[in-house]
Amino acid sequence: MTVVLLGHGRLGSAIAEGWRLTGTVSDLTILTRAVPPVCPSDTRALLIAVKPAAWREAVAPLLTTLPVDAVVISVMAGVREADLSATLPGRAIARVMPTTAVAQGQGVAAIWSEAPAARALAHTLFDAVADTVDLDEEALIDAATAVAGSAPAFFYALAQALAAAGVEAGLTPEAAKRLTRGALRSAGSGAGTDASLDELIARIASPGGTTRAGLDALQDADLEAAGRAAVQAAVARAKALAGDQPA
Ligand SMILES: NC(=O)c1ccc[n+]([C@@H]2O[C@H](COP(=O)([O-])OP(=O)(O)OC[C@H]3O[C@@H](n4cnc5c(N)ncnc54)[C@H](OP(=O)(O)O)[C@@H]3O)[C@@H](O)[C@H]2O)c1
Incomplete structure (x- = not known):
């Protein structure tokens, strides 16, 4: 061909x-x-x-x-x-x-x-x-672009925020950077398996443990609202660039 x-x-x-x-x-x-x-x-x-x-x-x-x-x-x-x-x-x-x-x-x-x-x-x-x-x-291409094409940048941004919080918790910037990148690689390799996202979370977050405490804090900080805002903004921008609505 x-x-x-x-x-x-x-x-x-x-x-x-x-x-x-x-x-x-x-x-x-x-x-x-x-x-x-x-x-x-x-x-x-x-x-x-x-x-x-x-x-x-x-x-x-x-x-x-x-x-x-x-x-x-x-x-x-x-x-x-x-x-x-x-x-x-x-x-x-x-x-x-x-x-x-x-x-x-x-x-x-x-x-x-x-x-x-x-x-x-x-x-x-x-x-x-x-x-x-x-x-x-x-029209769904715009949503797909937000949750696939753009999303790696969203994950990197979350990793940057976690690294900054790690520095506030006492890590050196170099240690925080390397540890967070390593965590991102681990998350990526989990995503490459057949396990669902719920299963992947459950493998790390045991009830009453440290990860569960962090996840609960993310929910309290309205992680879902942050995800929704990112996707909605990316979709709106795609529509504006295509001339569907004012930029
Ligand atoms: N990057 C991503 O992750 C990604 C993901 C999904 C979709 N996309 C889409 O993919 C498209 C390309 O993105 P990109 O990130 O690959 O951009 P890019 O790195 O800038 O690549 C575009 C290429 O097109 C070349 N080009 C421009 N005019 C040309 C012409 N007349 N003849 C031959 N080649 C020409 C450019 O050459 P010059 O440098 O010489 O101008 C450049 O090498 C975009 O429309 C984007 O929306 C990108």
């Missing part, structure tokens, strides 16, 4: 690396600015991985060579199918929202398309490198 990857930045290069690792794509053309913007005549899929502000200019020179029966897969946040369709008439569109862990074949990717063939092709390209999650509505 011939696939064209437009954009080789953080996410584009991670996708290419995951495909190489898993042997998913046999014939990959990577279009950077240094490469003539031409699609091979047998292109089955064009994957757009440039920044949302750059995509129209980047796609324009490809219109003459991209076959009309090629599927367009966009991993861009906040670029709607209607806009992609208007610029790339006739091509079936799928939107995919992956994380950069696709590079190690361990990403997660939300998939949405109205066209069954485009959805199927998106699965062909991402099933080997990610846990793929089908969405029923395009």
